Amino acid sequence: MYGELGNKLAQHAKRTQSLAHLPPYQTDIVRAVTREVRDLDKDVSNILEPFAGSFNPATEPATACALLVNHLCMRRDKRCLLAYHRVRSDKLEEMCWSGIDALERSQQQNPTSGSGEGSGNDGAGNSSSLSPEEEEYVRQYSDLLAAYKGQYTDVDLTGSLQPPRDLFIDVRVLKDAGEIQTEYGAITLTKNSQFYVRQSDVERLIAQGYLQRLS
Amino acid sequence: MDIDDILAEVSSAALIAPGTRDLHALTRAWVAERVAPELLPYPTPLLDRVLARISEQVRSVEDGMAGGADGLGGAATGGADKEKFRLIVVQTELERWKFLVRGLLRARLKKIDAHPYHILNTPDVLAKLSTSETQYLRAHQALLAAHYKSSFLGQFPPALQRLDDTAGGVSMIDAPDVDSAVFVRAVRDVGFITVEGTDTEFEMKRGDVWVVRWRSVRQAVESGDAELI
Helix, strand or coil, X not given: CCCHHHHHHHHHHHHHHCCCCCCCCCHXXXXXXXXXXXXXXXXXXXXXXXXXXXXXXXXXXXXXXXXXXXXXXXXHHHHHHHHXXXXXXXXXXXXXXXXXXXXXXXXXXXXXXXXXXXXXXXXXXXXXXXCHHHHHHHHHHHHHHHHHXXXXXXXXXXXXXXXXXXXXXXXXXXXXXXXXXXXXXXXXXXXXXXXXXEHHHHHHHHHCCCEEEEC | CCHHHHHHHHXXXXXXXXXXXXXXXXXXXXXXXXXCCCCCCCCHHHHHHHHHHHHHXXXXXXXXXXXXXXXXXXXXXXXXXXXXXXXXXXXXXXXXXXXXXXXXXXXXXXXXXXXXXXXXXXXXXXXXXXXXXXXXXHHHHHHHHHHHHHHCHHHCCHHHCCCCCCCCCCCCCCCCCCCCEEEEEECCCCEEEECCCCCXXXXXXXXXXXXXXXXXXXXXXXXXXXXXX
């Protein structure tokens, strides 16, 4: 059935929207849908061939109907593909914004179970849940984001969107993060230790799952 | 901030320090940008001033810090140390300013990403973007287009490769919904407002709060007679 695979893609996209992680890229379905579009296009040119450019829908309603169905199916497939890719690229952009390394994340076999938002489990056992094109996209988008952000260094655009309450917060170290430099000197973050630090200094580390905020 | 503050501010704007006035303007721009369904004009002079002041303060904090910082413990219990306390107050306030600017810019980027082709095809809207936002928009769309093309569009028949196709009954260009409802408060007497598509007409007086379609109050908001809340 025309459009059935497209429908599957749309369902995948819908499912992706409510997941914390990115499920594996559906290479086979994407390929099959693309093939369907090409076949439909071939059909259309085959149907139109005998008319040599002088097709009149009024005299051939049956053929016109077949053409219309083919056309609509192609457009529908295209919309499904676009929707699927858009949902995924949105998700990837979101990761770029929140400082999660999408490339690294997708390659991890057993992601550490960190708390905090965005650190879902990568259910796929595959080596990567991104298509090569998506990996390239992530790289270029991070560059673009860095370039835009670079114009507002003082504001730190990727910072927290929660209104700031306290300048200093209590954090617990979940993973060894080594030594960091703050305006109050260097601190060494060793696992299970607790610190009272400036929020803007450690925001990134919280997003990456190294630190946990204690309220 | 309630209505009395705003009324007081309108009448005695000259008495308020320029910094405070900018803070109010920034807060308002931030609120408006978050609720308006459409992009609002980029407040260039305001943001330039604010950003300049932020970087100035960041520098002064760093200078103050270089003066006498010795580890975290000192900062946390530094209540006795007047200078340190002053720096903490300044920094807290600085974080709030940063948050407002960040929120404002992020809200704008979200809208830019949501309706890229509508913005690119409408010169009026494109003019509301800052230079760097326009750059971001174009670069981002080029990236997305290349991504789609290499993923599947490249293998499509040429007639179907466009991303801004309006043929075939469904337009591919998504535009913001100008009919969505917004909360709006009149700063001055606005006069009569007609809601398009209905035969509703009402008078908006100073201090009134209404829930209306964005389309019908857009003019009043852009001229500053009313503000979004």
